[in-house]
Amino acid sequence: MNKNSTYKEILLFTGTHFSSRQYSERNEGETGNQFNERDQLKEACWNGLMPEMLPEVFDKHENPRNLFVWEVREEDSFIGLEMGEAPEAVDRFDSIDPYRFFSLLPMN
Numbered sequence: 001m002n003k004n005s006t007y008k009e010i011l012l013f014t015g016t017h018f019s020s021r022q023y024s025e026r027n028e029g030e031t032g033n034q035f036n037e038r039d040q041l042k043e044a045c046w047n048g049l050m051p052e053m054l055p056e057v058f059d060k061h062e063n064p065r066n067l068f069v070w071e072v073r074e075e076d077s078f079i080g081l082e083m084g085e086a087p088e089a090v091d092r093f094d095s096i097d098p099y100r101f102f103s104l105l106p107m108n
Helices: 037-046 098-104
Strands: 007-013 068-074 078-084
Touching: 037 068, 037 078
Parallel strands: none
Antiparallel strands: 007 078, 068 078
């Protein structure tokens, strides 16, 4: 029996009001590390704060604890986040990352 797995690809654009917010970390004991906004946003992604930061992206009936962060990519104008139940090979044609699917578009 084939089981459908959940996969989410999220692009967080930097240089916006959302990306400049202060995010609290789950490990309150670590102090002295001052990150810039971009690094702080990446750290929040790795710490699993996405369901709290973007509740509208996650289904209410879906358990966000079953989704693991598999990759956080830093690009020029955004941070790409890949989450899922298990690591998956992403089809470039179905991706929302412009660096993946632009190479598939025919040039004029």
